[in-house]
Amino acid sequence: MPPLNLQSRPKLAPHLRLQKDRVTGEPVLLYPEGVLVLNPTAHEIVTRCDGHTTVEQIVHSLATEYDAPAGELQADVLECLHDLSGRNFILPMS
Numbered sequence: 001m002p003p004l005n006l007q008s009r010p011k012l013a014p015h016l017r018l019q020k021d022r023v024t025g026e027p028v029l030l031y032p033e034g035v036l037v038l039n040p041t042a043h044e045i046v047t048r049c050d051g052h053t054t055v056e057q058i059v060h061s062l063a064t065e066y067d068a069p070a071g072e073l074q075a076d077v078l079e080c081l082h083d084l085s086g087r088n089f090i091l092p093m094s
Contacts, residue, residue: 002092004055004081006074009093011051016089018046029089036089045080051093055081 004010012018017030027043029036038046044065048058059077063070084090 002094004078004085004090004092006054006056006059007094008055008081009051009053010049010055010058010081010085010090011093012046012049013089013091031089036087041076042080042084045077046084046090049081049090051091 002008012029013031015031019028019030020026021028021035021037024037027038027040027046029038029046044062045058048061053061055077059070059074062068062073062077066073081090081092085092
């Protein structure tokens with residue numbers, strides 16, 4: 001699997017579902033072996049992982065929405081995506 005970079009077009013793996021926890025209302029990723037509770041930042045990143053949007057576009061989208069410098073967000077977005085990719089939750093599309 002190719003490593004994630006700014007031109008990657010990440011998408012959720014087919015065995016995952018993004019939804020709100022019925023009890024807490026927190027965003028979660030459901031997978032066959034369990035559940036991963038997402039913090040608000042990870043949720044914002046994951047909702048943009050549609051297989052069409054590049055990592056660079058995700059960074060710029062978040063920068064615009066939160067009025068933050070894209071350069072500061074880039075490392076955080078890549079770190080989150082690398083962590084999820086390492087768990088096979090994100091597929092880096094080319």
